[in-house]
Amino acid sequence: MKTPRTNCLCLLLLILLAQACRKPVLPEQVPVQTHDAERPVGRAARELLSDSIYTSLTLEVQYMTGYAPDSAALGNLRSFLFRHVHKPAGIRTVITEIPPAKDTLNSLEEVAAIEKQYRTRYSKEGDAVVYLLYTNGVFIEPEMLGYAYRSNSAVVFGKNLHENSNTRRRPARTDLETKVLQHELGHLMGLVNVGTPLQSEHKDAAHGKHCSNRRCLMYYLIDTEESPTFLLQKPLPRLCAACRRDLRANGGK
């Protein structure tokens, strides 16, 4: 005959068994998209180039007051992307204005903090998102016009871009902005040898992740103040055959 003590033990065993069968409670998960967006440059190369995970692409462009992007340059960027990536469901651009920063941005961490505060879209459900930030100031490396700083993020230093275009012996804004945007997207697509492996020797060893071909869009001076002198000569630089071959081998067109 069962005593109350045995009954108690059986109940305890049942409770323990029920708990063991229940799904374990996992710590709160960090949204995958946010985490993905914080990967280093080049990590999203294949996702951007192929349509295996993402069939469309959204460019979320945010600019600080007074530094709106040049619409023709953004159009040229879209054409460049259509030429090199597989996004059969389309490429769209979403543009918003954000408040200006007070000072010079001293680090890419500060740039990333602005992104964190204002960015609204992340890659999900078949749509890859690239974030482009136009700042009002100059960077601590004042010669820089643009910088790809994370797997899906790049910054354009608006003030520098304005000062280096549309004046004597400087190229048209559209030309300069087009080349800086395309160059930074080239980095996000894994060029050169940063996420998209080399198919031939064309990496500029002295200037990491750039192409050794002086006429190539991925030449190291393209996103610096030296760039305007290159852009006064036509035709404007495009991706060289070696860079295009690398992109195709990693899922691009």
Ligand SMILES: [Zn+2]
């Ligand atoms: Zn570069």
Ligand SMILES: [Zn+2]
């Ligand atoms: Zn090249």
